[in-house]
Amino acid sequence: NAGVTQTPKFQVLKTGQSMTLQCAQDMNHEYMSWYRQDPGMGLRLIHYSVGAGITDQGEVPNGYNVSRSTTEDFPLRLLSAAPSQTSVYFCASSHRQGGNEQYFGPGTRLTVT
Amino acid sequence: SQQGEEDPQALSIQEGENATMNCSYKTSINNLQWYRQNSGRGLVHLILIRSNEREKHSGRLRVTLDTSKKSSSLLITASRAADTASYFCATDDSSYKLIFGSGTRLLVRP
Numbered sequence: 001n002a003g004v005t006q007t008p009k010f011q012v013l014k015t016g017q018s019m020t021l022q023c024a025q026d027m028n029h030e031y032m033s034w035y036r037q038d039p040g041m042g043l044r045l046i047h048y049s050v051g052a053g054i055t056d057q058g059e060v061p062n063g064y065n066v067s068r069s070t071t072e073d074f075p076l077r078l079l080s081a082a083p084s085q086t087s088v089y090f091c092a093s094s095h096r097q098g099g100n101e102q103y104f105g106p107g108t109r110l111t112v113t
Numbered sequence: 114s115q116q117g118e119e120d121p122q123a124l125s126i127q128e129g130e131n132a133t134m135n136c137s138y139k140t141s142i143n144n145l146q147w148y149r150q151n152s153g154r155g156l157v158h159l160i161l162i163r164s165n166e167r168e169k170h171s172g173r174l175r176v177t178l179d180t181s182k183k184s185s186s187l188l189i190t191a192s193r194a195a196d197t198a199s200y201f202c203a204t205d206d207s208s209y210k211l212i213f214g215s216g217t218r219l220l221v222r223p
Contacts, residue, residue, distance in 0.1 A: 004155075033211070042201060042215040043156070058210060090155055101146065102211060104155035 001026050006091050006105035013081040013112045021076040021108050023091030031094045032074040033058070033102070034066065036087040043090065049074055050096075081112045119202060119217040127222050132189040134217040136202030137182075143205050145178055147187050150199045150216070159187075159200075192221045 007022045025032065033048035035058075045058030049068040063085060065077040074093075078085060088109050092102040120135045136145070144163050148156040162169045162178045162185065169176045175188040189196055199216045206212075 035213070040215060043203075043213040045210055045212065048210065059212070092156075101158035101161060102156075104157070106155050107153075 003027065004091055004093055004103050004105035006089075006108050008108060009106065011108060011110050013078070013110065015081060015083060015112060017081050019078050019081070021078075021089055021091075021110075023074045023076065023105060024072050025074075025091075025093040025103070026072065027093065027103065028071060029093035029095055029103070030071070031096055031100075031102075032068065033092050034064070034074070034076045035090045035092065036060065036085075037090060037107075038087050046076065046089075078110075083112045086110060086112045119200070119214045121217060122215070123218045123220070125220040125222065126192055128192060128194055130192055132192050132196070132219055132221070134187045134200050134219070136185045136187070136214055138185075138202075138204050138214075139183065140206055142180075145176075145185050146203045146205075146211070147174075147176060147185075148201045148203060148213075150201065152198070156201065189219075192219075194221050194223045197221045 004025045030051045034046040035043040037043050044060045046064050047066040049055045052068050052071050055066050088107045090107050091105040094100040094102045118137050126132050146161045147159040150156045160171045160176050162176050173190045178185045197220050199218050201213050201216045203211045203213045
């Protein structure tokens with residue numbers, strides 16, 4: 001198993017540009033989520049999904065969209081990038097929402113200039 | 114807002130010593146988990162303790178949970194240089210969203 005994969009590893013955007021961060025898992029996990037990690041802030045939940053076709057907002061959803069058309073994939077879209085979205089983004093998955101360990105991808109380091 | 118807050122923010126110890134990190138949280142929880150993050154990498158799950166458990170062991174790790182004080186501690190015994198990493202607690206409540214604290218940076222000096 002590849003586990004949780006994320007692409008790209010690094011990305012530089014200009015303010016106002018849009019892009020999609022890709023996340024895929026091959027463990028047949030129902031639950032997937034996106035976090036951002038800023039220095040000294042720990043991880044903050046952006047969006048999550050409990051299964052294909054179902055998504056919901058986390059702590060910091062503004063400026064981001066998600067969709068879950070398949071169990072395996074959970075892309076994160078930045079609609080109009082802003083410097084405040086400069087961060088490291090992590091995707092995670094688990095068998096169900098609560099009471100299970102989450103498996104994390106290696107992260108995408110995004111810089112918005 | 115973040116649910117869990119780790120203490121201390123940074124910890125430096127000698128190899129072979131024990132390392133203790135604490136986590137406090139604000140609301141009732143179903144489970145509390147601890148994760149490790151090596152520099153530039155994703156998080157790795159270490160241990161999960163349920164709200165009806167008070168102590169759990171896994172290898173050199175010992176986790177305690179005091180729901181009356183809304184706090185947990187992670188003890189790493191006989192630390193090694195390879196334990197150098199950031200450690201995060203994460204809680205899930207009735208909404209089952211996993212909320213992370215800001216982490217403790219542990220440095221184990223050889």
